[in-house]
Amino acid sequence: MTPLVSLKGLTRDFASGSGFLKPRRVMRAVDDVSLDIPRGSVTGVVGESGCGKSTLARLVLRLIAATSGTVTYDGADIGALPPAALRAMRRNMQMVFQDPYSAIDPRYTIRRALMEPFQVQRIAVPDPAARLAELMDKVGLNPSLADSYPHQLSGGQKQRVGIARALALNPAFLVLDEPTASLDVSIQAQIIGLLEGLRRDLGLTYLFISHDLSLVRYFCDRMVVMYLGRVVEVLPQARDKPRHPYARALMDSHFEPDPARRKVVQMLKGEIPSPFNLPPGCAFAARCPAATSLCHEDRPALVMGDGGHQIACHHPMG
Amino acid sequence: MALLTVSNLCVSIGSLSPLDGVSFEARKGEILGLVGESGSGKSLTAMAIMGLLRRIGGRASTGSILFDGQELTTLAEPAYRQLRGKRIALISQNPMTSLDPLVRIGAQIDQVSRLHLGLSKPAAKARSIDLMQQLRIPDATTLHGAYPHQLSGGMKQRIVIAMALAADPDLIIADEPTTALDVTIQAQIIQIMVDMVRDRGLALILITHDMGVVAQACDRVVVLYAGRVAETDTTEAIFAASHHPYTASLIGCIPAHDQAEGTLLGIPGTVPSVLGYPAGCRFHPRCARVMDVCRTQIPAIVALPTGSVACHLHGGTA
Numbered sequence: 001m002t003p004l005v006s007l008k009g010l011t012r013d014f015a016s017g018s019g020f021l022k023p024r025r026v027m028r029a030v031d032d033v034s035l036d037i038p039r040g041s042v043t044g045v046v047g048e049s050g051c052g053k054s055t056l057a058r059l060v061l062r063l064i065a066a067t068s069g070t071v072t073y074d075g076a077d078i079g080a081l082p083p084a085a086l087r088a089m090r091r092n093m094q095m096v097f098q099d100p101y102s103a104i105d106p107r108y109t110i111r112r113a114l115m116e117p118f119q120v121q122r123i124a125v126p127d128p129a130a131r132l133a134e135l136m137d138k139v140g141l142n143p144s145l146a147d148s149y150p151h152q153l154s155g156g157q158k159q160r161v162g163i164a165r166a167l168a169l170n171p172a173f174l175v176l177d178e179p180t181a182s183l184d185v186s187i188q189a190q191i192i193g194l195l196e197g198l199r200r201d202l203g204l205t206y207l208f209i210s211h212d213l214s215l216v217r218y219f220c221d222r223m224v225v226m227y228l229g230r231v232v233e234v235l236p237q238a239r240d241k242p243r244h245p246y247a248r249a250l251m252d253s254h255f256e257p258d259p260a261r262r263k264v265v266q267m268l269k270g271e272i273p274s275p276f277n278l279p280p281g282c283a284f285a286a287r288c289p290a291a292t293s294l295c296h297e298d299r300p301a302l303v304m305g306d307g308g309h310q311i312a313c314h315h316p317m318g
Numbered sequence: 319m320a321l322l323t324v325s326n327l328c329v330s331i332g333s334l335s336p337l338d339g340v341s342f343e344a345r346k347g348e349i350l351g352l353v354g355e356s357g358s359g360k361s362l363t364a365m366a367i368m369g370l371l372r373r374i375g376g377r378a379s380t381g382s383i384l385f386d387g388q389e390l391t392t393l394a395e396p397a398y399r400q401l402r403g404k405r406i407a408l409i410s411q412n413p414m415t416s417l418d419p420l421v422r423i424g425a426q427i428d429q430v431s432r433l434h435l436g437l438s439k440p441a442a443k444a445r446s447i448d449l450m451q452q453l454r455i456p457d458a459t460t461l462h463g464a465y466p467h468q469l470s471g472g473m474k475q476r477i478v479i480a481m482a483l484a485a486d487p488d489l490i491i492a493d494e495p496t497t498a499l500d501v502t503i504q505a506q507i508i509q510i511m512v513d514m515v516r517d518r519g520l521a522l523i524l525i526t527h528d529m530g531v532v533a534q535a536c537d538r539v540v541v542l543y544a545g546r547v548a549e550t551d552t553t554e555a556i557f558a559a560s561h562h563p564y565t566a567s568l569i570g571c572i573p574a575h576d577q578a579e580g581t582l583l584g585i586p587g588t589v590p591s592v593l594g595y596p597a598g599c600r601f602h603p604r605c606a607r608v609m610d611v612c613r614t615q616i617p618a619i620v621a622l623p624t625g626s627v628a629c630h631l632h633g634g635t636a
Contacts, residue, residue: 048500154588184355185527185571189584196580211501218573218582253505255530257572259553262534265509267454268502272470 002075003036004173004205005060005093010034010069012055016276027275029055031229032069037173042199042206044220044238046213046250050272052229053209054098057177060207061095062086073173091121094166098178100158104150110136110161111146117168139164140194156187163194167202177209192219213247214254225250228275228283236308243309243316246284282314290315321346321521322367322489327381327391329359329366331374336362336592339381340547342540344489347519349512351536351553353526353568357589358542360525364491366391367523368408369398386488404434407482409492413474416481417466423477424462430484449480453510472503479510483518490514493525508535530572533557538625541565544590544600551625561627564601599630607631 012030030052037043045053058064060071062078071078078089097103104113114135118125125131133143139160150158159179166174176195180188192215198204210216216223216238223238224231225247233244242248249268256263268287273279279286285295294314302312320343329337337359344350352360362376369390371377383390385406390398410416417426427446431437437445443462450458453476466474475495482490492511496504512535515522524536532539532553539556541548541564549562560566567585587604590596596603602612611630619626620633627633 048502156588185529186355186568186585187588189571189582190586191584192582193580193584213501214573218577218579249502253501255505255508255528255534255572256575257529257533257557257569258574259533259557261575263505265505267506267509 004039004074005037005207006072007033007035007037007060008070008072010056010059010071011067012052012059012064013067025276028229028278029275030059033226033231034069035224035231035234037205037207039172039205040203041222042208042220043222043224044208044210044216045224045226046210046216046247047226048211048250048272050228050275051226053211053226054177056226057095057175057207057209061090061093061175063095087121091169092171093173093175094169094171095175095177096159096162096166096179098181100155100162100182101150103162104158104165106150109147109149110141110153113150113161114164114168117165121169123169135164135168138167138198154187155183156190159183159187159191160194163191163198167198170202171204173205173207175207175209178211179208180215181211188215195219212254213250217251228272228278230283230312231302231310232284232312234302234308234310240309243318244311244313245288245290245315245317248317282312290317319345321386322523323382323384324363324367325382325384327363327366327383328379329362329371329376330379331371331376334592335379336376336545337366338545340542340545341381342547342550344521344523346488346521347515348537349515349522349524349535351524351526351532351539352542353529353532353539354542355527355568355585355589357544357591359545360527360542361493362545363542364408364493364523364525367491368402368406369393369395403430403487404485405487406489406491407485407487409475409478409482409490409495411494412498413471413478414466414498416478417474419466422463422465423469423474424464427462427477427480427484430481434485446480446484449483450476453480453514455480470503471499472507475499475503475507476510479507479514483514486518487520489521489523491523491525494527495524496531511535527568528572529569541568544595545592546600547619547626547628548601549625549627549629551622551627555622555624561622561632562601562629563605563607563631567604567606599628 010030010033013026013028015024015026047053059066066079081089111132114132115128132146136143141160180191208220220238223235225233227246233242233247235242242251252263281296281299285291300312300314302310304310322344325341327337327340328335340363354360365371366378367383378391424446428442431445432442447458447462455461455476496507508531536553538552540550543564548564556565570583573582585604598614599612599617602608609630617628617630618633619628
């Protein structure tokens, strides 16, 4: 089966400091990412701040342009689409943003915020009140909130508005960029439950971006681990034990809600290197407990293993 | 032997009573977890202990806070200044705002021991560098002269911890000390704080909403909900068999290692606002096991073998 979304060699550079007497510096936020997202799947991308996961999310929807590489949606290269065709294409692919506080215009009522996608796309809605009630019901919002303003809603309710807005045009593909990172754990679990139900009922395909490996393990079918712009491991089953030392460190950083499973935290040495000045070898080598001199000199390539498992590491863990 | 005893503490701000009858103890050599969602009164409890309520126009209307035999609710400001920073230290959520951006970090740590312990400049510097080394800050002598912006978030939080330790306090209150940090760094900071309590025998109140962190680090737990204590017990007892449905729901918000799909439930609704606390048990509108009595009667605090609970499932009305 052909994947719904396919990324090939996706790369994005950002330049900084190009001022008077200041040399231009370039950092590669996303470096040569190739990934197939099967229809109806939930693909999780996990990594810490600066790993390029949010840049990847924006590239996939072409909210920003790629420096090189392609994104294909349902067979169409979205990088090559003229503006009008891209706009039409966006009906199929939507994004839920991390911060529901800034994703909704504070001067818009919920009604206006949820109807805006139809105006942008110039789609006539025969019965707006019914469509609005349906949308709000879908995400578990009481329709009596339609005339409220965002500041009158809680964080969880605002994120539900964000999700309803993304669903307004009946898309097939949603990019979820840390949709629960700014919420309380109790509300995070509510929102994840809502997303699970919507996926089941509407047959959606998700690209789920998160810094929380345990949440990705729980919620996603597949897991992609990124470090400093590169994919370091792809787990075809999100619940498989990762073998990259960085992915393992991420997993060990999650505390189980069970005092019998207390962990001894391995102290990673050093800091994440500056993305403007990456070391020649493996970007994780300086912090890696298993690093050898080879790791400091030679950057490991992402190698395909059994059953679709991919890893970029000279010394994968058992 | 309890170092800090909070009994029946009620805090009022104007006509509102955001804290209502909170009681717990903090002991030397122990980590006490203060848990609850946003709006449950965790930070307000910390402010009450630190004597900072006046800054937000609040006061302890009834109840007592006994620290090492001294009543804090009636303590005058000059006497409080002898305690704050010296015997009771605070580690706040965001290390970016706890440090003065214009002052070298070393000078900021030095200041604490110079002020509270009367150390000379060179003695304070030596003490700060020693503390930084104990907190595994690499190259402490050089970093002593660095400015906050030159450090990563995790390093800054270690500096804030060093500041908290500089006057050798008996009690440290850490208010969500890791929420602003990356996951691998979060785990390391929690580990550093656990080691700090074990090595120095001080008392730590760790404020968090993450039951995973509680299971990993705490000896005892106080679960707050809407300004009241729902349940308090040892970590072992509360995870083995929690007595309050709210505690069970909070634990259920963190995905466990083998969490089955579709079972991460969260807690429906949100914490009520102090402007409109529900009658009876304040958790009743969100509780899956609500009974008629919960809607009208405040549950009494019932003793458990190692703790206590306020829930109609376990006893009478207050």
